[in-house]
Amino acid sequence: MWLRPTINSAEPLLYYPLMNAPLVHVLVINWNGLDHLQACFETLLTSTYEQVRFVLVDNGSTDSSVDFVRERFGADSRVEILEAGENLGWSGGNNLGIRHALDAGAAYIFLLNNDTAIAPDAISKLVAAAESDTTIGALAPKMLLFDTPDIINSVGVECSIIGNGWDRGLGRLDQPKWNNAGEVLGVCGGAMFIRRAAIERAGLLPDDFGIYLDDLDLSMRIWNAGFMIRSCPEASVRHKFSATMGEGARAREKYYLNTRNRFRLVLRNFPTRHAPMILSSLIHGEVKAIGRAILDNETWRIPAHVRAWCSAIAYLPFAIWERLRRKTRGIGRCRFWGMVRRDALYFRGAEFPERGWYAERDVAGARLRPIGARAMTDGSETPLRITHGNAYPACGDTEVKLFRQGVQPLTLKTSSCDEILIEPESSVLEFVAAKIFDADDTGELADFGGWLRVEPE
Helix, strand or coil: CEECCCCCCCCCCCCEECCCCCCEEEEEEECCCHHHHHHHHHHHCCCCCCCEEEEEEECCCCCCHHHHHHHHHCCCCCEEEEECCCCCHHHHHHHHHHHHHHHCCCCEEEEEECCEEECCCHHHHHHHHHHCCCCEEEEEEEEEECCCCCEEEECCEEEECCCCEEECCCCCECCHHHHCCCECCECCCCEEEEEHHHHHHHCCCCHHHCCCCHHHHHHHHHHHCCCEEEEEEEEEEEECCCCCCCCHHHHHHHHHHHHHHHHHHHHHHCCHHHHHHHHHHHHHHHHHHHHHHHHCCCCCHHHHHHHHHHHHHHHHHHHHHHHHHHHHCCCCCCCCHHHCECCCCCCCCCCCCECCECCCEEECCEEEEEECCEEEECCECCCEEEEEECCCHHHCCEEEEEEECCEEEEEEEECCEEEEEECCECCCEEEEECCCECHHHHCCCCCECEEEEEEEC
16 A cells, blocks of 8 residues: 555655555556557556556657556556656656656666566566565566567577677577576666666666667666676566568668667777777678678668768767766776677577468478477368478477367377378367477577478378
């Protein structure tokens, strides 16, 4: 229970907990995200953690988002609405919410995208992990794809020597190997759990980034402020991740902002003593990027890089000032450098399934489609021929069980390539892999459970 002041009061909002559990403010950043808000807030309100506030931080939406949350969820005393009045960007909007949470006495701040859904015990798990060690400045919950929750979105963020950041585990199957909590360089801003003391010491998100890599910039500063960042895989969040760049001007602007912010990230945070190595890697990375743009016939990327180079030069005085400011506060020492990736400049990419099926490829002379942990396909009024193969026999036999309505599972197991014929089946067929071929062993972008083709005879 809380003593609650009037919303929109000119005075700072203060909440006085009547229990000893630390107060958590969940900040749901929103801009015209009406379609996502029902699923997001419905799962938030099932949270088992009691000392919590759910704050819609609205960036000047024009799609009735605010009215919807107020009418649908406003009766719950845990729900607040904080209106920016204009689009402050991802960083600016979240900074508004962070200041509000700090004024309200929050011990922890949970940044959350509006297109997410959390497990009922997620906040409890995050608080328990953070309370177990006061040196933890931020936690990365396990983010899973919203509609295919057996696929990972993020269990932390990695970064290369040229400032390129990517989600750790993106596109991989959610296997036990991802359940080991450990140190990570950064946290995805879509679900970022932060200790109050870490924010007060490291500072807010960088407003001048606008969007992209600002979460990684904050993560680096949390490390430098003397805290550590860990994954918290027992806390689960589903996210409507989009792997596309969009089209037209939107894709071009997104590409430019990512490129520009990579340089800003490096200028603000990377250790100057390694400047020659970093500069050499940056030049190498830019040559590769320009070459790839030419090979892919996407030459519009070249002007984006030129713009980013010019922006980096103009940004240099601000980066120097930021470094000096941190040094005077005693947080200028780089403590994350050992976690920066030098073996890869860019993310290799990720492959995502559709109903459990990946893109077709050649396996032992047959065109087959890999599956993940499970895949489904519609039945047929005619007999079905199922071709199953093994792209990596050196890793052992495949083992896939075929489930049909009212029929005992059929096991497909092979080290090469084989075919079977089954009777007409009107129901959905489900293939479940008993063995997973890990991408770390195969060199693929995803983890596969088998290779199949299903077609009418």
